[in-house]
């Protein structure tokens with residue numbers, strides 16, 4: 001099912017050198033793909049490790065919430081998505097346009113972006129705060145750590161000030 005186009009992604013660590021993807025073996029490409037697209041990807045593991053080292057405890061891949069967030073911190077009413085820049089169309093160099101089958105990709109990307117937006121809206125409506133961490137952000141661990149802490153500190157304040165709109169959100173979303 002997987003098309004050749006899908007594996008021609010630029011490496012997150014080389015700027016604009018997409019060509020190198022064409023020469024790696026199918027096995028390597030497959031590993032690269034799972035890292036970018038799948039669960040428990042390297043960026044996701046790094047974010048989890050950062051959080052853990054900062055003392056945060058969380059659940060992962062919570063199916064009962066819209067979009068099955070990668071990381072859920074119940075006590076802070078906060079969720080974190082770790083998005084691959086290519087699939088979720090970050091405004092960075094990793095979200096390049098495949099050269100072939102332009103319409104197919106345009107529709108696929110639009111669908112992904114719209115889905116992400118819908119999930120974020122639903123989560124917000126349920127009283128959750130949502131943070132998106134992009135794959136390219138893991139290159140600067142210090143900065144990312146700061147961003148995570150700021151987000152979660154804010155969540156703490158939200159969670160402790162005023163409790164309206166929070167009680168019903170315990171229910172599973174319909």
Ligand SMILES: [Zn+2]
Nearest residue numbers: 085090092136
């Ligand atoms: Zn990015």
